[in-house]
Each structure stands twice: as structure tokens, then as C-alpha cells.
Amino acid sequence: MNLGPLSRLTQWGVNQQDVVITHEDVDRAHDRVRVSAARAQRGAFSKFRLLWLLVGPGILVMLGENDGPSMISYAATGARFGIGFFLPFVVLTFCMAIVVQEMTMRLGSATHRGHAELIFDRFGPFWGWFSMIDLGIGNFLTLITEFIAIRAGLGFFGVPPWAAVGSALMFLCLAVAMHRYWTWERTLLAIAVFNLVFVPVALLTHPNWHAVGHAFLTWKPLPDLSQDTLIIILADIGATVTPWMLFFQQSATVDKGLTTKDIHLGRIDTVLGAALAATAAVATIIATAPLFVHHMTAENFQGAEFAQALQPLIGRFGAALFALGIVEAGMVASVTISISAAYAFGEVVHRPHSLNLPVTQGKSFYSVLFLLAATAGAIVLIPALPLVNVVLLVNVVAVLAMPPALVFLFMLANDREVMGDLVSPTWANILATGVVVFLTLAGVLFGVSVIAPNIFAFIGGK
């Protein structure tokens, strides 16, 4: 008897009764057909088209992580320390992000499973729930800071807080309303590239290029060793590597339908994203470096004072661009972070979780996504909520939560039963171990500085 195309399931060793082909599968198949067609053709244009079709998760995760609190951390860095050690340091943190995110892309391409799903299946619900609690708390706190950034950025234009939060939630709904991963990805990519608006802002400040070059070559001038410096260091690390990125890129890789054939271009996608995000981050530090002389700190952040403080230096237009950059950072990240939580929730409870799903089939996916964002937005509207330093501290918490998350990623990427021949090579393991040790030591140093605040003065002989 001819079973038609379904007979292929038997060839795969799959019981036909176990499989329900969904519209999610059909949408993904259409995307894969275009990839296969581009791969089959020769020539530079076809190669570029293939790259164009496959980029997305890497760029989105990196530009998504250049979110509201991250841009505020970079702005605070420039205003507090000027041009110096932190320029090359931020580039280093993006190199760490590449090492980590490449593993998630490889895992997603090889297993077609999300990160939460893999941890639950492979290590059991005990460790799975620990990871989910870390992710849930981290995502929720970060979402609150995204809405703080949106509120602050739009506040520069006189938009009241309720309208700012409402417009952000509307943007979130519009972003996912397309019910098609490809359309969502391309739309968000177009908006996320606006993150580079910090480059013209930096140029408007007429930076001292000699000092910039000197900083990249020598990592100097070095900052004072103090608790403030440590908080900025941790905030800048947390602005680049955070747990939600692991879950988001792996799930987006799966939702996009990448396979092992796409890993090379997936790496290019990740590196490209890191390069774009590092450019925006460095530009933000350079843009706020002129405020160094005014000794602005995190306390000055509320109400987008960075944009206001820059206005006498770069004019109303430049300041408006800066404020818009903060709004964009918050808007894009509120979408990616909400989606990372919704993906993880769907993977864990085995509910449909894809941006290819119509609302009728993805009720739990879209509900989690929207409810999480709406609750975070509502918290930001509480009058007199103490927001001082919250933005920086959220990044610090993200750094502290990274080592446990990275160990699971490390074990999965080296699990031959899961990854086959695609397990991490030795050099990648050395780099990943270095990242875990670096993040743990940075956290320990921060802990020591809190418990014994005078330790740095003692070490410095002051």
C-alpha cells in the first residue's frame, strides 16, 4: 500500500501514529526549502543569500542583550571612567559571549531541542527546575529594567510613564502578531540594527581618537580598585553574557530550523552579532565619556539624565538620538527576553512553543510571553518605586547566575550521546572554562568588597 509522503516516517523508524504534522512544521519547511535552494546554487550572490537566510538568532541575541540596562551600564561606564580600560574590556566580554553563544547555536542545530528541554530531559527535573527558577527570576528582573529604560527614554520626549509602558506592550503584541518566525525575525532585526544609533551620537561628541586608540592598545588608564569599579565591571560583564541569552539563541535556532549543515554560518551569525553589539557598546562609552568631568553616577540615571546631560554637548538632535537608542534597546530586549521565557516554559511543560504558531494553537506560549511583560511593566508604574542602582544591580545578578548556567551548557556541549561528533573541541572547552572561572572570580571579588568594604584601600596601602 502506498502511504504517500508519510511512508518516509517509517524509513526514519518513527511510528506514524505518533506524529501529527502541524502548520508550524509547514512554515519551517518553507523556510528550509529556500535555504536548500540557495545552498544548491553557486556564486557569490548565492553565498550571500544563504548567509542572509541563515543569520538571525546570533545577531538578535547579541543586539537584544544590548538592552536598556546594558546601554545604561555602558553610559555609566563612560561617564564614570571616561575613555580607558573599559573600551577593550567591553570587547573582551563580547569575545566571551561568542564562546558561550556558539555552544548554544551548535546544541540547537544538532539536537533541535531548546536549552530548558535538554536540561530537563538529560539531567532530570530537579536540576531543570533550578535552571528554570534562575531563568524566570533573571528574566523578570531584567524585564523590569527594560521598562525602566523605555520609560526613561520616552520621558525625554515628555511621554508619561503609563503611555511609555503601554506603547512597549503594544510593540510586543505587534512583534509577535505575525505568527511567522521568519517575518518576526526580519522585522526585529531591522529594528535592532537601530542599536547602532549610538555610533553617530559618539561621533557628535568629537571623541579624542588618540585616547581611544591608546586605550585599545594599552588598556589604560586603569580605574581605581574600589567597590564602585567592581560594580561597573560586573555590570558590563552582565551587559554581555546572561542566562536568558543561552535559552533564547538555542530555542530561536530550533524555531528557525537550523541543522548541522548550517553551523558554520550560525557561527558567522553569532560573530556578526557580537561585532555589531560591541560597536554600539564602545560607541556608548565614547558618547558619555565627556560627562566624565561631571562625575555622573548611576544615581543620575532616572529620567534619562544621560541624554539630558549630553544635550549641551551634542545638541537636541544628538540627545534625542541617545534617548531613542535607549528606547529601542528596551523595546527589542523586552521582546526577546519575554520570548526566551515563553520558549523555556513551553519546552518544560511540553506545550507548543514557536513563533510560527497561530494564537489558537499557542495560547500558553503567547500568554506567558505577554503576562510576564505586562507584570514587569506594571511594576515600573508603581509610584516612588526606588529605581536607583536597580539597573546596574540586575546586570550584577545576571553575572552571578551565569556560572551555574554555563556548567550545564558545558556538559551538554560535551555530551557525545547528544552531540555525536559535534561535541566541543578542546580549544572551545579551554575558552569556556576560562569564562566560567573569570565570571566566578569576578563574583567572589564583588562579594569580598561588600563584606569587607575597606579591603581595596588596605591592599592599595591607603
Place this chain on the structure above:
Amino acid sequence: MPSKDKGQGLISSTDQELVLSSLEPEQLAGLKKHIIPRRHLKGPERFVIWSLRIYLLFMIVVVIYQVWASAH
């Protein structure tokens, strides 16, 4: 029938062909319910994971203290 998408009605046989010829088996949404076999953690792995878990809990207490100290 395997070809039926519960929320959206029937998937045409052309689309079925497209799906089955373009996607790898594990990419099918319906097959993701199959659980990957459990791996039992070894002693050193358990030690590292527990150590980092304790580290995280301790550091969260430190951050809370830092917030409290800043507020006062």
C-alpha cells in the same frame, strides 16, 4: 490520521511532502515529545554543580545585603 493538524484542519499532501522532504525527523513538532534519555551525573560533576549552586545562593544574599546597606 497523522496528517491532521488538530487546530487548523487537514494539511494537504503537498505540504506533507514538503515537510517530510525538507525537515529532519527531530525537527517535527510532534516528535519533540520524545524524551532524550536521562544522564546520571558523576561525583565530580555533582560537586561542581552543588558548589556553584551554593555560590549563587550566597552571592544573592550578598547582593541583598548590598542593596540594604546602600539604602541605609
